[in-house]
Amino acid sequence: MDKIVIEGGRRLEGSTRINGAKNAALPIMAACLLLHGPSRIRGVPNIVDIETQSEILKNLGGEIKRHEDGTLEIGFRDGENEGKFTAPYELVSKMRASICVLGPLLSKRRKAKVSYPGGCIIGQRPIDLHIKGLKALGAQIETTEGYITASVERLKGAEISLMGQYGITVLGTCNVMTAAVLAEGTTIIEHAACEPEVQDLANFLNKAGAKITGIGESRLTIEGVQELHGVDYEIIPDRIEAGTFMIAGAITRGDIALENVKVEHLSAVIDKLREIGVEVTPVGNSVRVKGNSSYHPVDLTTLPYPGMPTDMQAQFMALLCTVEGKSVITEKVFPDRFIHSPELQRMGADIRVEGSCAIVSGTPFLSGTNVMVSDLRAGAGLVLAGLVAQGTTHVHRIYHLDRGYERLEKRLTDLGAVIKRIHD
Structure with missing residues (x-):
């Protein structure tokens, strides 16, 4: 069984192309x-x-x-x-x-x-x-x-x-x-x-x-x-893959460009990133995401389209773990979809789950450790957290990730991450 190993703290830069959905x-x-x-x-x-x-x-x-x-x-x-x-x-x-x-x-x-x-x-x-x-x-x-x-x-x-x-x-x-x-x-x-x-x-x-x-x-x-x-x-570009890479740029305070994006499919994601303080600039079928050191806590609620996708909830949780202040995530599509929160807590995140809500209080830093993937999007959230965690993060059970992301570690490496897949 393979695992992904991440050395955190690298700012992402460059461009990548989004696959079909x-x-x-x-x-x-x-x-x-x-x-x-x-x-x-x-x-x-x-x-x-x-x-x-x-x-x-x-x-x-x-x-x-x-x-x-x-x-x-x-x-x-x-x-x-x-x-x-x-x-x-x-x-x-x-x-x-x-x-x-x-x-x-x-x-x-x-x-x-x-x-x-x-x-x-x-x-x-x-x-x-x-x-x-x-x-x-x-x-x-x-x-x-x-x-x-x-x-x-x-x-x-x-x-x-x-x-x-x-x-x-x-x-x-x-x-x-x-x-x-x-x-x-x-x-x-x-x-x-x-x-x-x-x-x-x-x-x-x-x-x-x-x-x-x-x-x-x-x-x-x-x-x-x-x-x-x-x-x-x-087929159309994958809006969830695009959103995942957008948060990868934001969480590392990086500067990346994504090609083959339908911006109109990502309105809720882009609006919330801008509310946090991320600079998002669409240009034709591409979008540029530029992070900074001054982010704001937000509240977000997952809803059917055109609302915030439930498939982006874990990724946003990872980002908000790094934002000073208190944010509230309300899950209205799958109210029990917080199984990734204990793994983020293992990395030092301050998360309290109350029914269909998760209260996230940003911490000064996350720490690399061993974490376990429970589902596809939870795995994406843990990888994103590992990109900024101090030290080394070992992400296990990555077969969940392979269900939905093509060559994720290779594409993040091309953007400057120190990440590799090894046989566990």
Whole structure:
């Protein structure tokens, strides 16, 4: 098992390019099950979650080829894979986004058997809204022995609300959308997720021949079509990776430029960084982040898009641990998502968790020590803390990081960090 070792205290300088969004690529890859003919998906990061999704699609009859430029070719031979409709536990248990094959399988092959998904342990993430939406389209669904088994003669359009006890559902919106594009009639999704990754999936499907309107709004209208065709499509840049690198520049009081950024997807992140005192300057598809020695404490609350992403909460916590004064982080997406705080406390951070709030009091310095990664974004937060900690930080269980960040230690090294991966 590998670990990352960081010698803290280096100011980051230089530039790096942001990869395509993993959370856009995964449902788009699953949507290729719907298409007649192969597709080329450009800008796909070379990370573990993409490898896992590729294996799931191969298990369902997909032919997948990766090119060095980050392009994936994905195709399914019509008429040869109707009997393949099972996404097994050993693959689906590795990440939650694998549930995205449920809608396309049901729509295209009329049957689906998908294991309950795994992934990061960050709180309650039920799939009841996925099942509710697909049932509204006419699917017969049973949940037994750890599998969701669904079947239908023909999906039919319906009006569906995807608001649940825990709010709206991003992956549930993706599943219902991909099921509805080949359904008979019109489907209206109320309380649809508006995240850029959901919009990217809708734009991909429209390019393939779907008829989806209301993209980016909470009310999606989908007119079913007879067939979808293969396309050449480039996914959006990863806003969470961009935000992580922005905080890397800020926490080290550095000066870095990020290329391939959609600034409009990062409004909440940029606004909060500026409130802290970080200089953020967008220039076209790039953004410059310049830190300084005078930061201010802030309060922030995670919310669905366009609010502060929950996937940026751990990174902001690491930054605020270094800011003099008291900051309050309120987690309204996954209220239990503070499992990284004890590890930051091991580094000397002053954090008090009270229910869905974390009170962070900035300390003069953090100290390098051994820390353990519990989930993907928590791991990013610990690496960021290690960049400024005095001494050496050993970050263990970095396989979580490999799920979502391509060559993270190499790219930070290129910016001036002293960081390396070693076999533990």
